[in-house]
Each structure stands twice: as C-alpha cells, then as structure tokens.
Amino acid sequence: MDHVIELDRVSKVYKGKRAVDGLSLRVSKGSVLALLGPNGAGKTTTVSMILGLLQPTEGKVKLLGSDPREAGVRKRIGAMLQEVSVIDNLKVSETIELFRSYYDKPLPLADLLRISALESERGKMASALSGGQQRRLGFALALAGDPEVLFLDEPTVGMDVTSRQLFWDTVRKMADRGKTIVLTTHYLEEADSIADRIVVVSDGRIVADGSPSEIKARTTGRIISFTAGERTSDEELRDIPGVTELSRSGRRVKLMSEDTDRLIAELIARRTDMRDIEIGSGGLEEAFQALVRKAE
Numbered sequence: 001m002d003h004v005i006e007l008d009r010v011s012k013v014y015k016g017k018r019a020v021d022g023l024s025l026r027v028s029k030g031s032v033l034a035l036l037g038p039n040g041a042g043k044t045t046t047v048s049m050i051l052g053l054l055q056p057t058e059g060k061v062k063l064l065g066s067d068p069r070e071a072g073v074r075k076r077i078g079a080m081l082q083e084v085s086v087i088d089n090l091k092v093s094e095t096i097e098l099f100r101s102y103y104d105k106p107l108p109l110a111d112l113l114r115i116s117a118l119e120s121e122r123g124k125m126a127s128a129l130s131g132g133q134q135r136r137l138g139f140a141l142a143l144a145g146d147p148e149v150l151f152l153d154e155p156t157v158g159m160d161v162t163s164r165q166l167f168w169d170t171v172r173k174m175a176d177r178g179k180t181i182v183l184t185t186h187y188l189e190e191a192d193s194i195a196d197r198i199v200v201v202s203d204g205r206i207v208a209d210g211s212p213s214e215i216k217a218r219t220t221g222r223i224i225s226f227t228a229g230e231r232t233s234d235e236e237l238r239d240i241p242g243v244t245e246l247s248r249s250g251r252r253v254k255l256m257s258e259d260t261d262r263l264i265a266e267l268i269a270r271r272t273d274m275r276d277i278e279i280g281s282g283g284l285e286e287a288f289q290a291l292v293r294k295a296e
C-alpha cells in the first residue's frame with residue numbers, strides 16, 4: 001500500500017509540555033482525512049511536523065516517502081494554514097501569478113480564480129480583501145502548483161455558507177481525482193460529510209480512528225433532548241439513573257443514555273419540566289464529546 005504520509009511515534013515537546021505524544025499515522029493516497037480534536041489537542045502541531053515546518057522532538061515523519069523538507073517534496077504539496085499572509089502592494093491576480101511561478105506545472109490562473117470564486121476580485125489589492133476572501137485566496141495559493149497532497153488547517157473559518165459549499169465541492173472533486181487531503185476543522189458536520197476517515201486527537205494522542213460512520217457507531221447510547229424549564233438544574237438531571245452524558249445549549253438539554261425508553265419513563269415519573277421532546281440516536285458531535293471526555 002502506498003502511504004503518502006507516515007508518522008512513526010512522533011512527539012513534540014514545548015518547554016516540557018508534550019503537545020504531540022507518540023503519534024503514529026499512515027495516510028493512503030486519495031483519501032480525505034479529517035483531524036478532529038478540542039483546542040490545544042495538537043492538530044496544528046501535527047500538521048506543521050508533516051509539512052516539515054516543525055521538527056519532531058522524537059519519531060519520524062515521511063511525506064511522499066521522503067523528508068518533508070526536501071525541495072522535491074515541497075513542490076508536490078499545497079498548504080492552506082490558519083494565517084494567510086498577503087503580500088503588500090500586490091493585486092489578487094498578481095499574488096496568484098507569483099505563486100504559480102514557483103512551480104513547474106502550475107494550474108492556469110483562470111482555473112484558480114474560478115475555484116476560489118475570486119474572479120470579480122482579481123484586480124483588487126490582496127490586502128483589501130475581506131477575511132473570508134483572504135481565506136479563499138489562501139486556497140487558490142495552496143492549489144497553485146496542482147499539488148498531490150493538500151493540507152487545510154481550519155480552512156472554512158470566516159467563509160460564508162455559499163463559499164463554504166463551493167469550497168467543499170472543490171475539495172471533494174480533488175479527492176476524486178486522486179489527491180490526498182488532510183484537514184483540521186472544528187465543524188464536525190463538515191468532517192462528517194467530506195472525510196473518508198476521521199482521526200480524533202486529544203492531548204496529543206489519537207483516541208479514535210475510523211470512517212465517520214465507524215466513529216459515530218462508537219457512541220453506544222441514544223439521546224433524549226428537550227427544552228428544560230427554568231428551574232431544572234444540570235445536577236438534578238445528571239443524578240437520574242441511566243444518564244451517561246449531559247450537554248446543554250441555553251435551555252435545550254441533551255441527555256445520553258443506553259436505554260432511552262427507561263429514561264423517558266423516569267423523567268416523566270419525576271415530573272421533569274420538559275417541552276419539545278425528541279428521542280434519537282447520537283451523531284458525530286456526541287461521539288466526539290464522549291471520546292474526548294473518556295480520554296481526559
């Protein structure tokens with residue numbers, strides 16, 4: 001099997017703190033891998049080591065079979081990192097042209113403008129673009145060399161719904177053409193719809209690795225959600241036998257349980273103040289919360 005990315009027991013220690021802790025990972029060609037994890041889990045550090053921007057404290061990283069810092073490798077990859085640094089005094093099209101000039105077989109300018117939906121902004125100064133437009137420019141620059149492997153670190157932050165949709169459609173098409181894509185995101189529904197494989201990282205370690213449906217299947221429980229009355233506290237709900245997890249967004253409460261039939265009977269017997277009750281199976285969000293909590 002051809003592995004485009006190989007990490008062998010890789011760690012990164014910052015002043016005594018293990019940001020990445022003995023992480024091993026192999027990514028095969030043509031896959032879309034999403035790295036998920038809470039803030040500070042080590043996702044960006046991992047991506048930076050794969051890209052050769054950071055050196056691991058321990059372990060080995062291979063990208064396209066070689067050291068990521070080799071010039072030959074760098075020409076075959078593209079990266080859209082969290083910070084898009086625009087060059088002063090260059091227009092959008094000039095910025096893209098500059099990046100195209102670094103590569104032997106760049107994608108045509110017109111394609112890059114279309115893919116990033118920046119056709120109408122081509123004559124604008126790059127520094128005058130909005131936050132979301134700058135992210136899209138970052139995408140065009142990452143694609144300039146028609147890369148074999150594409151890294152996207154929280155790519156859709158600041159993009160509106162239409163841009164986001166176009167962005168993921170393009171990423172999916174690229175994967176269908178055999179490109180390998182590694183992305184980090186905090187939007188679980190994006191990982192769910194785009195990724196073939198999800199690796200959940202917590203505290204620098206992998207706590208789950210599988211397809212979105214495999215990850216979701218790891219939540220054994222089901223969910224009862226309802227709008228709780230003002231006086232209903234989290235403590236009293238947590239104390240009800242059979243509640244394994246509780247999460248809340250304003251007045252909307254979600255209770256996880258292995259046996260929701262019994263739990264709903266118990267909630268009613270206790271005269272819990274509930275409205276708009278829904279009972280269903282857990283999604284990626286619940287699987288993710290449960291996995292990360294278990295690892296803590």
Ligand SMILES: Nc1ncnc2c1ncn2[C@@H]1O[C@H](COP(=O)(O)OP(=O)(O)OP(=O)(O)O)[C@@H](O)[C@H]1O
Binds near residue numbers: 014041042043046
């Ligand atoms: N240059 C640095 N010096 C010291 N500590 C660092 C440095 N960069 C990252 N860290 C620490 O390493 C840990 C992992 O950070 P990292 O940015 O990789 O996490 P992340 O999963 O990408 O988080 P986020 O979702 O917030 O982007 C954090 O505890 C962070 O504070």
